[in-house]
Amino acid sequence: MTGTVDEAPDAPSGEAPDEAPGATPPGDDGLLGAWFLTAEERGNPDTDLDRRHGAGQPWTTGNLVVPLIHGREYFTRLLATVEKLDEGDLLLFTDWRGDLDQRLDGAGSEVGEVLGRAAQRGVVVRGLVWRSHLELLSFSSKPNRLLAERLTRSGAQVVLDHRVRRGGSHHQKLVVARPAEDPAAGVAFAGGIDLCYNRRDDAAHAGDPQGQPIAAEYGDAPPWHDIQVEVRGPAVGDLEHTFRERWDDPSSLDTPNPLRRLYYRIRPVATRTDPLPDPQVDPPPVGSHNVQILRTYPRRLRPPYPFAQVGERSIARAYQKVLRRARRLIYLEDQYMWSTEVALLFADALRRAPDLHLIIVVPRYPTQGGPLSLPPNLVGRERALEVCRAAGGHRVAVYDVENHAGTPVYVHAKAVTVDDVWASVGSDNLNRRSWTHDSELAVATIDDELDPREPRDPGGLGDGARVFARDLRLRLWREHLDWDGPDDDLLDPEAGFAAFRRRAEDLAAWHADGRVGDRPPGRIVPHEPDRLGRLRRAWAAPLYHAIYDPDGRPRRMRSAGQW
Known part of the structure; x- marks a missing residue:
């Protein structure tokens, strides 16, 4: 398969590959315009996402996108990526649910340990984790809070984000890694896989050893089929920009419940976001894949999202x-x-x-x-x-x-x-x-x-x-x-x-x-x-x-x- 995990470079050279036999011209706007959305078709004039690339091209060319089928394959790649980051590098992530003791591989690879060690090395770790509804309703408020607290104590800044429409959630699953001294080595992961229990399965589908029961028919370690993609090239900048839009939203992170607000005041969890380092230039072209980043945001009232005032669909x-x-x-x-x-x-x-x-x-x-x-x-x-x-x-x-x-x-x-x-x-x-x-x-x-x-x-x-x-x-x-x-x-x-x-x-x-x-x-x-x-x-x-x-x-x- 073209672009397998073994073929994904650890640090792309930034040189575009020679045009493959039978390839269309890179970034053929006629073809891409027939399939991808134009900026007008996106229907969100409040975002800068499309304007990052100049008029008429709300997508990026020259990327390498590698499908990572199942959590075990994704977690292995993610662990290797995070462990290479050092002082001054940037690591951004969003999550619907995160379990701090979920292992990415063996002992010592727990999510809280891996991200915490990165923060202690001086990596700038910033996270947006959905604050979630209560555990009583089969949701994830406690594990998300525990992850945020653990990483905060390690020097990261991870906020519990409930700036959503009533009854809604933040469901994006994104990790962006940007080495400070090498913009070309930037990489992002996006897809359906959370940093939590049940996800570390593989093609044999024996289930994650750290299984969390769902419906009884799936057993104690539910077999789990999922997909994430590893992205290199200019599209990494678009994914980072998506994180930055949410991070820079000036709306309050506080809960309207006064008791819960007091509780979070005495816990080691951030209730505001500090400024991020200035963005790097986008990574240079590295492959033959054209990428368009698509999002959903609801129409949120009082206050609206500044980057999607009537939502984005x-x-x-x-x-x-x-x-x-x-x-x-x-x-x-x-x-x-x-x-x-x-x-x-x-x-x-x-x-x-x-x-x-x-x-x-x-x-x-x-x-x-x-x-x-x-x-x-x-x-x-x-x-x-x-x-x-x-x-x-x-x-x-x-x-x-x-x-x-x-x-x-x-x-x-x-x-x-x-x-x-x-x-x-x-x-x-x-x-x-x-x-x-x-x-x-x-x-x-x-x-x-x-x-x-x-x-x-x-x-x-x-x-x-x-x-x-x-x-x-x-x-x-x-x-x-x-x-x-x-x-x-x-x-x-x-x-x-x-x-x-x-x-x-x-x-x-x-x-x-x-x-x-x-x-x-x-x-x-x-x-x-x-x-x-x-x-x-x-x-x-x-x-x-x-x-x-x-x-x-x-x-x-x-x-x-x-x-």
């Missing part, structure tokens, strides 16, 4: 634009896929393109399986999948994943590829909450390098298959299908769709027959969610809309069905 708008261009294959992995409004965009694409196929990989069960929490989790997905299937019929396939022991794997990944051209990996799920209400972050990538394997232009629009998107799709498919042969039967969208279905149906039949004989290859089975009766749907639907999948758009946009 560039993730939603990117999907809206890309799906209009889809012709042959959309492959997506998602934790939820449960909003009707989101599903309607996929349904429109399926109706528009009669040869378009859609594969969706989701978890078999929600994280919470109680009698009160389960139905609201199911009601949104039930309707969303009905919408997609009604539009695409046999061209829509939905699967969930299990390991070789038959234990379901929790799919936490948020990744999509479209026609082997455009790919996105981020923190965002396919639901209204992620597209409008919580803070989210995604890395959209289009490779300049054309893939020479047939079909060379699956979409038929002259865009050509791109190495990054195709290799990402094939790497994920090889894992899910236990595919150890040549990729020929997976390259063509329709043939690959059929291969996926065969493997899933064979495994489902083996289970149905009592698991007699050898287990067939593959780890995916057709997804068959529990059906909600009329009574359960009647009380679950209002909870789903109000609490599980709220809408952070201005009222006029909701009414008009706009993102």
Whole structure:
């Protein structure tokens, strides 16, 4: 696979590689403008993100983006990166949940220890961790507070950030490392993987040894499928800028609850942010990947975000634009896929393109399986999948994943590829909450390098298959299908769709027959969610809309069905 972890340089030279045979001109604005958002299409005039690159180019060229599949691979890379940082270097991170004793590798690699040692060496460590709702509600207020306290005592500044819309969260998962003496060595990590329990799994899916129970069906060490990307090149500057916008928000970090505010005053946690060091120049070009950074911020009132006064929904708008261009294959992995409004965009694409196929990989069960929490989790997905299937019929396939022991794997990944051209990996799920209400972050990538394997232009629009998107799709498919042969039967969208279905149906039949004989290859089975009766749907639907999948758009946009 192009751009594997072993190939990612520790300190890029800054020299752009020679143009590969069959490559398009670097940063072909015609192609990129057809897939990426323009500054106007982003719809957020309050951010400087697009203006950093001059007029007419709200993306960066010459990057190297490396997919890190599963937490073990990501944590290994992150540990090596942090351990190399020294006095005066800059380390920035955001997190939804952080557990200070979560190991990145073996003993001594606990998150609190690794980041704390960096701060003690003189690394400028700054963190934005969601303050979170209470543990009583199955959230993360205590572990996030303990992590912030531990790092503060080590000399870092980590704030508990609850500057969100009511009922919302900060869901971005980002780490940026900028060595002070070598701007070219800057690196960033973004995607779906938090620095917390359950995440350090690998392709075998035995689970993280530091497992935290979720729904009982996943066991004590839930198998966990997730994706992060390692980014080098000019896009690191865009990711750093995203952190700086949030850090520099002058809004108060205090809680309105006077008792809780007093509690935080006597704890070693910062309630304000000190100025960051001046930003370095962006790292120079190092690869063939064009990158657009996409975000979600809600419309927050009293006060609004200074960098997104009416919010930002560039993730939603990117999907809206890309799906209009889809012709042959959309492959997506998602934790939820449960909003009707989101599903309607996929349904429109399926109706528009009669040869378009859609594969969706989701978890078999929600994280919470109680009698009160389960139905609201199911009601949104039930309707969303009905919408997609009604539009695409046999061209829509939905699967969930299990390991070789038959234990379901929790799919936490948020990744999509479209026609082997455009790919996105981020923190965002396919639901209204992620597209409008919580803070989210995604890395959209289009490779300049054309893939020479047939079909060379699956979409038929002259865009050509791109190495990054195709290799990402094939790497994920090889894992899910236990595919150890040549990729020929997976390259063509329709043939690959059929291969996926065969493997899933064979495994489902083996289970149905009592698991007699050898287990067939593959780890995916057709997804068959529990059906909600009329009574359960009647009380679950209002909870789903109000609490599980709220809408952070201005009222006029909701009414008009706009993102």
